[in-house]
Amino acid sequence: MNILFIVFARKEVLGGAKRALKMAPYLSDYSNVTIAINESEENKNRLAGIKNINSVFVERTGLFEYRKQLGRVIERKNPDIIYTNHLNTRTLFLNNKSFRIVEHAELFSQSEDMSYLQRLKYLMYEWTSIFISDGMLIANKNLEYIYKKRSDIVSKNMCFKYLPYGSSAHINQNKKKDNINDKLHTVLYFGSLSRDCGFTNIIDSIITLNRNSDKKITLEFCGSGKVEEKLKSYVSNRQAKGVVRFNGFIEESLVSEYLNSADVLLCPLQYKNRDKFRFPSKLPMYMNTGKPVVTCKLREVVDCLGDKGFYYEPGDVRSLCEAIGDALEYGNVEYDESNVQRYSWENISREFYKWVKKCLESEVSVNVRN
Template identity: 30%
Template sequence: MQPKICFVTTGDIRVNATAKRALGMARPLDRLGWKVAVVLEDTAENRHRAALECGDATELVFFRQHSATDEIRTKSAIVARLHPDVLYISAPVVRNMVTAPRGCRRVVEHSELASHNADVHGLMWLKVMAMELWSIVQADALVCASRYLMDIFGRRAHRMLCRTPRLYLPYAYNTAVCHPAIIDRTTVADGRYAGRWICCYMGSLTDNYGALTMTDAIDRLRSSHPEVLLILMGRGDAEDEVRRIIRERGMERHIMLTGYVSEEEIDFYFSLADAFISPMHDTPQDWARCPSKLYMYLPYDRPIVTCRVGEPLATLGDKGVYYQPGDADDMAHQIGKLIDSGATRLGIDASRHTWQARAEVFDRWIRKETGLCE
């Protein structure tokens, strides 16, 4: 009998990235013999991304934005109708506290550690901690997007006398979205990229994601390496501050902000890149999180400038270009060394980090190791 899995997500994928795994693994799981359904909030971006990444065999079920109580009720009704063998909860949040039908096994994913976020205090901290502990008790299995989360939830489960199976499963990239191209820089955008050394960052433009560190690093680097150009793709709380710094320091030639970049535009910018930047901080939050863009960089086979923290270190090993977390001077130094070295390749087998590869690991694990689909 064909096993059925239903992914339950919440929010718009532009703001809440937890739907990425559902959309990324839907088509590969279908190829592996699963009947796949994905429950998503009805937003233009969710519909667009689902159409781009999911095949015709995937059942997409959209719900309108509601209060938390109504969203839980609506999702529970959808899941009851679908009656999957596996209910995959994309994140342990209140809006995903969906009732599982009889005989359905619940898998809960952890992709961050909200209880260790420095900005979470008081009642909010109690709420997120309660949800994290609830997942251990209520789930039949846990998926952890980082090694740090595997360790944290392993120790918590042990203290709670729970034997909840866990799977380490980082994010990945979609081969339908990321396919490198050769670009003649002299012929595109009126030749503005010709003769430049281009590094790209894609993600939230916030201080804790390194927006200001990158800006300061390029400021320090531009006099010795005037060919450097940093392309920042995304939006965030620090965007206005970055624009102000660029304007006041006269850095318009060295930093370009694109705003939000659609999936269809990613190939162009990533194929331009001589290197990528994936800033990290030496904090529990960054050790726990799995930066999804890191894996999207891999198929372009360019050096990645990052820190010896969490999943970038686990994924890149000795292939990464590392700077001290939060140190703009060291970031500038490492980028300068990279430019001077003439290094152009990362040298990592990107095929090991596709959603197809992740789906195969998940499929073997859930069928054989946990016995959920026996």
């Protein structure tokens, strides 16, 4: 089987781009894998570490030239499966010989963070993806329901697969930090600062916890984005520079070191469409460390963490203080081993391969090839 991943990845690898890059080494045991990715030094370094795959770097040119480049790659590789993690005018290609899979990680047309025109643009892309694809890979059950309903409306026969994101091998157990009896603690957020996920409430909760206990708790933000400067100003105004640190973007090789140094890991969410229709890809990685995770009770989160999570109500600083405080007192968590394995990239790659193999044998694939 020949699989072509068309991947868009910038400095930070998010969503479907991460899935393609993490699954590729495992899928190479079963099939011939090619990754076509936008040309950059970061991406060249990423792919250099992946063995037994074919790499194609696509220049960021004008629309038509970019599409021509992709067309030449498709013609040369003649893939059985074409997967893309990002749908826009550069990837709205038609290929009658390949089974086309589009991944959807969020429902951008329903995001409260976007303007009406932006949402309208994404709504067009979302509906177009139904007509030009043969299969959909979806990381959120609510999102899967939406796309199945949409495909029924237009009577489109498609293959669907719910498949969450995963995590790499276990963090070294000997490096786990257990500071239940210590007075120095680190609460860490790892991820993008491109939008506000209740970060000011998190800062307020850390200030409150430091004020009301004899513990010294440090909050660390590992990530970058457009709200970073706003948060720094907020910290300065609250005179909390001593307890909040901004570490910026963290290279992938250093991620484990930062996670191991923390006592509690944060996955802030809100009861809004932007979070209801996505899967927080950091959760399996967090779970692999054996550290307590403070987050909110959304469907995908509870499926992943179950009763091992420390949950709070979004916008409620008191609830957040209690969740962080309970997590600090609890210490390291013994997550269910079968659940950890379920969210491993090895298992997810195996599930993906079984699904695409079934897709190629389906009536949908027969119609595509005819």
